[in-house]
Amino acid sequence: MDQQKSVIDIQHITYRYERPPVLDDVSLTVKPGTFLGLVGPNGSGKSTLIRLILGLLKPQIGSVRLFDTDVRKFSNWEKVGYVSQKANRFNAGFPATVFEVVSMGLFGPVGLFRFLGKKERARIYKALDTVGMKSYAKQPIGRLSGGQQQRVFIARALVSNPELLILDEPTVGVDANAARHFYDLLAEFNREHGLTLILVSHDVGTMTRYVSDVACLNQRLHFHGSRSEFEENPDFTALYGHDVQRIVHEHEHGEIAQ
Numbered sequence: 414m415d416q417q418k419s420v421i422d423i424q425h426i427t428y429r430y431e432r433p434p435v436l437d438d439v440s441l442t443v444k445p446g447t448f449l450g451l452v453g454p455n456g457s458g459k460s461t462l463i464r465l466i467l468g469l470l471k472p473q474i475g476s477v478r479l480f481d482t483d484v485r486k487f488s489n490w491e492k493v494g495y496v497s498q499k500a501n502r503f504n505a506g507f508p509a510t511v512f513e514v515v516s517m518g519l520f521g522p523v524g525l526f527r528f529l530g531k532k533e534r535a536r537i538y539k540a541l542d543t544v545g546m547k548s549y550a551k552q553p554i555g556r557l558s559g560g561q562q563q564r565v566f567i568a569r570a571l572v573s574n575p576e577l578l579i580l581d582e583p584t585v586g587v588d589a590n591a592a593r594h595f596y597d598l599l600a601e602f603n604r605e606h607g608l609t610l611i612l613v614s615h616d617v618g619t620m621t622r623y624v625s626d627v628a629c630l631n632q633r634l635h636f637h638g639s640r641s642e643f644e645e646n647p648d649f650t651a652l653y654g655h656d657v658q659r660i661v662h663e664h665e666h667g668e669i670a671q
């Protein structure tokens with residue numbers, strides 16, 4: 414039988430920074446075209462898992478495959494877009510235009526000091542157009558609102574036409590209206606371009622309206638399934654279905670509480 418390839422295949426990963434493992438025997442497979450919401454309390458290992466997927470950390474036990482290649486040997490990084498949690502807002506005086514910020518997404522293929530050709534410029538404008546920010550190309554990035562800057566970060570991640578886009582808490586500091594537009598945009602990419610998406614968010618209530626699958630992490634993978642399976646499971650909706658941050662404050666770190 415011809416097995417469908419996976420975009421991400423994580424097998425039995427254990428990772429520790431110091432003594433107790435942050436991730437303990439986590440296995441997770443993500444098929445092409447999935448829109449996966451990754452949820453879990455603060456400190457549950459979500460960002461660590463993302464760093465392992467990106468090959469920025471090496472697991473002590475287990476393996477990660479990206480597009481059917483061991484991440485240690487993976488080199489097609491233009492297939493992977495990433496917007497980190499720390500994609501900080503630029504302050505008002507930051508000396509770069511929106512266009513220049515997006516062009517940074519091409520520095521891999523173009524080379525840091527190479528002149529941007531016609532083709533590269535067209536790609537940058539297309540990426541900006543896709544997120545509805547083309548008319549802002551010449552504006553200083555620092556003058557834009559948080560939500561607008563977030564769109565520019567997405568354009569920067571999209572400019573190399575990735576097949577996988579990973580977003581770590583992209584709506585932090587963005588108002589509810591802008592967050593909704595942002596999720597709409599992601600869902601459209603997923604639907605129309607088959608882009609595989611992983612979205613880490615504490616805003617579970619909003620996020621679950623858009624994703625196809627949900628994974629609940631808290632040191633171990635407590636749940637992984639379709640959105641409807643998640644919504645039909647009262648244990649998980651009680652724990653993860655609302656404001657995950659509030660759960661953290663009420664329960665011991667690292668524990669799944671009942």
Ligand SMILES: Nc1ncnc2c1ncn2[C@@H]1O[C@H](COP(=O)(O)OP(=O)(O)OP(=O)(O)O)[C@@H](O)[C@H]1O
Binds near residue numbers: 430431454455461462
């Ligand atoms: N570089 C590091 N060195 C030591 N411990 C770390 C390091 N980075 C993260 N940790 C610890 O690992 C655990 C998991 O952190 P991680 O950032 O992966 O969680 P998270 O689920 O992304 O949290 P949040 O929702 O708050 O962003 C936390 O206890 C954190 O303090």
